Amino acid sequence: MNSPISLLLALQDKDVKLAAIKAKLASAPIEIQNISKEIESAEKRFEEHKAEFKSLEAKAANMRAERKQLEEKIAKYRKQMLETKKNDDYLALNDEINRMSAKVSDMESVELQAMMDIDVGRETLEEHKAECEHDIAILNGRIWEIKEQLARLESEYEDAQEQVAEAEGKLPEIFLHAYSKIRNSGKKFPIVVKYDGEKCCGCFLKVSPEVASKFSDPDQPVLCEQCGRIMYT
Ligand SMILES: [Zn+2]
Numbered sequence: 001m002n003s004p005i006s007l008l009l010a011l012q013d014k015d016v017k018l019a020a021i022k023a024k025l026a027s028a029p030i031e032i033q034n035i036s037k038e039i040e041s042a043e044k045r046f047e048e049h050k051a052e053f054k055s056l057e058a059k060a061a062n063m064r065a066e067r068k069q070l071e072e073k074i075a076k077y078r079k080q081m082l083e084t085k086k087n088d089d090y091l092a093l094n095d096e097i098n099r100m101s102a103k104v105s106d107m108e109s110v111e112l113q114a115m116m117d118i119d120v121g122r123e124t125l126e127e128h129k130a131e132c133e134h135d136i137a138i139l140n141g142r143i144w145e146i147k148e149q150l151a152r153l154e155s156e157y158e159d160a161q162e163q164v165a166e167a168e169g170k171l172p173e174i175f176l177h178a179y180s181k182i183r184n185s186g187k188k189f190p191i192v193v194k195y196d197g198e199k200c201c202g203c204f205l206k207v208s209p210e211v212a213s214k215f216s217d218p219d220q221p222v223l224c225e226q227c228g229r230i231m232y233t
Pocket residue numbers: 200201202203204205224225226227228229
């Protein structure tokens with residue numbers, strides 16, 4: 001027949017497994033939430049790149065509109081020049097047309113640069129888009145894996161619970177009661193520990209001779225007076 005201690009150790013083993021599954025089950029939703037946040041920030045990054053590109057386009061459109069306005073003004077002045085009778089007016093219009101034409105030419109160079117910036121920007125945006133889509137695909141893949149793992153863990157959890165119950169069923173009541181009390185207090189595993197060199201191997205403190213003398217009775221659990229764990233020799 002198995003000794004209460006070997007039954008306790010078997011139960012503890014099952015409980016440790018159950019606790020590990022429980023911890024994984026608890027952390028999975030947090031992991032999914034964190035990955036979802038990463039997806040959101042990847043999407044946000046792309047939206048920022050897109051807005052940057054749109055502002056390049058808007059800037060170029062403004063330039064074009066401004067230049068067109070100036071060109072229309074030049075055309076109007078040319079018409080006036082043909083109609084004017086006074087030489088002074090003619091010369092003044094001519095000067096103004098020359099000044100505006102020079103400005104149009106400057107504007108055209110700036111606009112050309114802006115168009116080149118747009119071409120580069122469009123390519124960069126496409127690259128960003130591909131990168132972002134790639135990152136999101138990987139992140140979604142991770143979420144999918146976690147969800148798959150979760151389904152598996154849920155069934156493992158049920159099995160582990162059954163195994164704990166089965167191991168509990170084999171224990172003498174007095175041992176189960178002592179063990180459950182420690183386990184329910186939330187103490188970290190192991191809660192069934194060796195007594196070695198007059199010390200409890202759970203807290204590594206010296207055990208008094210009074211407590212140590214209780215090892216002579218195998219039908220009673222011996223608890224460490226410092227940390228409350230069940231000790232065995
Ligand atoms: Zn102890």
